[in-house]
Amino acid sequence: MLDLHLRRLDLFCAVVDEGGVTRAAERLHVAQPWVSAQLRVLESAVGSTLFVRSGRRLVLTEAGTRFYAWAKEVLAGSAQVQRDIQDLGSGSAGTLTVTSSMAIGTYLVPPVMSRLRLERPSADITVHISEPAAALRSVEIGEADFAVATWSDTFDLSALYAEKLWEEPIVLAASPHGPPDADEIDISEIADLPMVGPPADVAFERIVGDQLRAHGMPVVPYVIRLGHAEAIKRAVAANGWVCFASLYCIADDVAAGHLRVVGVRGARFVEGIGLFHRETKYFTPLQSAAVSALREAAEQRRTKPAKP
Numbered sequence: 001m002l003d004l005h006l007r008r009l010d011l012f013c014a015v016v017d018e019g020g021v022t023r024a025a026e027r028l029h030v031a032q033p034w035v036s037a038q039l040r041v042l043e044s045a046v047g048s049t050l051f052v053r054s055g056r057r058l059v060l061t062e063a064g065t066r067f068y069a070w071a072k073e074v075l076a077g078s079a080q081v082q083r084d085i086q087d088l089g090s091g092s093a094g095t096l097t098v099t100s101s102m103a104i105g106t107y108l109v110p111p112v113m114s115r116l117r118l119e120r121p122s123a124d125i126t127v128h129i130s131e132p133a134a135a136l137r138s139v140e141i142g143e144a145d146f147a148v149a150t151w152s153d154t155f156d157l158s159a160l161y162a163e164k165l166w167e168e169p170i171v172l173a174a175s176p177h178g179p180p181d182a183d184e185i186d187i188s189e190i191a192d193l194p195m196v197g198p199p200a201d202v203a204f205e206r207i208v209g210d211q212l213r214a215h216g217m218p219v220v221p222y223v224i225r226l227g228h229a230e231a232i233k234r235a236v237a238a239n240g241w242v243c244f245a246s247l248y249c250i251a252d253d254v255a256a257g258h259l260r261v262v263g264v265r266g267a268r269f270v271e272g273i274g275l276f277h278r279e280t281k282y283f284t285p286l287q288s289a290a291v292s293a294l295r296e297a298a299e300q301r302r303t304k305p306a307k308p
Contacts, residue, residue: 006078008038009071012050015039016068019057042067091285093122098290099144101203103229104273105129107248109148112293123286132203136160136276145287148294150203151272163275165298169247170208170269172262173233173254178240184263187215196232196243197222204271208244211269233259246271273298 014024015035025032043050050064060068100109109127117125128138132149139147140159151164172190174180179193190212197220198205209219223241226232229249236243237258253259275294283291 006075008042009075011035011038012042013068013071013075015051015058016060016064021058089285091289092120093124094284094286095124095126096284096286096290097126097128097144099128099130099135099138099147099149101132101135101149102129102227103204103246103249104148104150106229108273108297109294112297113290116290116293120286120289125290139276139278142278145281145283146275146277146291149274149276150207151274152203152207154206157276159278160276161279161281165273165275165294166302167270167272168301170211170244170271171247171250172242172264173236173245173250173259174242174262175237175240176257176260178236179242180262182262183260184265187212187217187264187267190217190220190264194223194239194241195220196235196241197225198232199225199227204246207271208269215267244269273301 011024011028011030014027015021018024018027021032021035021039025035028035039051046063046067048063048067049061050067051058052061053059096113098109098113099105105127106129113125113127117123128135128144130138132147132152133155135144135147135149136155136157138144148165151162155162172185174193180189197208212218212220224235226235229245232243232245233250233253235241237253242262250259250261254261275291
């Protein structure tokens with residue numbers, strides 16, 4: 001039905017543009033009587049005469065002039081809507097809101113979303129950064145399409161679908177010329193190092209603490225707690241301190257010579273990276289493409305982990 005109405009408007013505009021029914025019929029490759037019949041239908045629908053004859057030409061009435069301007073707007077808008085819908089269907093347009101925990105939202109998610117945006121110039125993509133619990137809450141209440149956050153067994157995931165994408169190595173990072181002197185230490189030596197840590201009770205602090213205790217280590221005393229990975233790294237590099245950090249946070253700093261990785265004999269520390277969304281979430285093509293891009297990135301991290 002909509003297509004029929006649009007076709008009648010297109011026909012009406014063709015008659016105006018061509019100056020008559022005959023030429024409009026030739027342009028549209030339809031029969032002249034059919035064009036005349038459709039014009040009568042339009043005049044009946046609007047309740048006004050749209051054309052009067054002036055010699056051999058049809059001339060718009062005042063009502064016809066106004067109707068012609070409206071019809072052109074409708075046809076232009078219809079073409080734009082059709083293009084927009086095609087873009088939405090292909091995933092090249094649409095909106096995407098991602099929420100992420102602090103370090104993951106700083107180092108891991110932006111490159112993936114930036115590549116996606118370059119491939120889809122009409123996409124509207126937003127990444128919010130917060131604590132993992134707050135990120136998951138945003139997903140639960142529908143403020144975000146999905147979250148990419150630190151995996152923690154303490155989260156209540158009863159209302160969400162949760163998928164662990166991969167496990168990222170957590171390493172001990174030190175300044176190039178600070179302690180410890182060796183490039184590898186026993187885990188018991190960590191307690192004697194000037195450790196920089198995140199604020200108490202954030203997810204990363206909890207998972208590092210849990211894994212240290214699993215290796216028989218007590219709580220590590222911190223010389224200072226800082227709220228962002230960039231601040232922690234700068235403090236370590238500038239003061240000869242050390243910190244635990246996920247490898248993705250410090251890989252560039254190690255490559256640039258600002259930090260070095262110190263091995264811990266007999267110990268392995270990891271950060272789980274999780275994808276979270278509502279069980280009933282409907283994914284648009286753009287949002288589905290974003291999830292696929294994250295899973296591809298996860299596969300690359302699993303098969304070709306970054307080296308410090």
